[in-house]
Amino acid sequence: MASQREGARCASRRGAGLLHSTFNMLAFSWIIISELMLSAHCLKDLKIFVPEAVIMGNAATLSCQYDLEQAALYAVRWYFGQEEFYRYVPREAKPTFVFAVAGINVDLTNSDATSVTLKGVTRELSGSYQCEVSEDAPLFHTEIRSAHMQVIELPKDDPVMQVDKKVIGANDHFKAVCTVGPSYPPANITWYINGRKIYKTPLQRITQDAFEGSTTYSSLEIYPHSQVLQGFFQAMPKYQPNIMLLCEVSILHVFHKSVQQRIGLSNAPPTTISPNLLGLEGSKRYANGDPDNSALTGASQCICCSAVGSVTLALATLAVAQL
Structure with missing residues (x-):
């Protein structure tokens, strides 16, 4: 009986030792595998390069760089x-x-493991592009990157500028309009005077109407006492009495065109004579609000009356002489 108990104890000890050895072996193996995995060569530094904007009809090359x-x-x-x-x-x-894939035309002669070239891109190809790279066995490590590309359609004609005055004074209201044909996306218009960008203020009003598929308009209105114009008028004795007005049309960083117009500056006083300065009432106004010049017209009538009186006197003198 005692020998049986002793045998059971020995068997239990051997089982525990075997289990301990197996656990140690598994732990050691896991450490070795982990070290091998950490030291193994693998995919890293995946980067995607996609044109931010490309003109419709041109080719676009997309690339994927990795190590x-x-x-x-x-x-x-x-x-x-x-x-x-x-x-x-x-x-x-x-x-x-x-x-x-609808709209995509791959140029195989210019496509490989790191890049793909698309021929004759259309507006429908604006959107997100993804590059996915996978390494081979045993890990099959895979990474993916994405980027956005915009396909733009340029306007067919150059921009046009119209101004309401070729010469302006310090107290004049001035307006200019710049237009450019349809584009995708709509163009952006920026105004400059002598190379200085014009910003919107209460006395420098800038508006822009831009809708996809239609002409883009931008208007610039400068009111009397505008800060930018006052600076030019104050400097007139030292510089040429004119300014260069320019509107620049841009679409992202791909398209830039401009049109300019030289505008004269005049410090001449107003030529309109106020009836009050002549000592006349001149208070009547037409329905459209313009001053009534009846006083000036009346002065002309007095001159005519004097001329008629002189002719009458001359005729009377001649008649008396004949008697």
């Missing part, structure tokens, strides 16, 4: 939105694959 650290490449995939349109798998006999 595999000597690991093998399994595949590179390109997506427009959620649709895959290009794949590169180096282990295949024909590594490049193109998938049908």
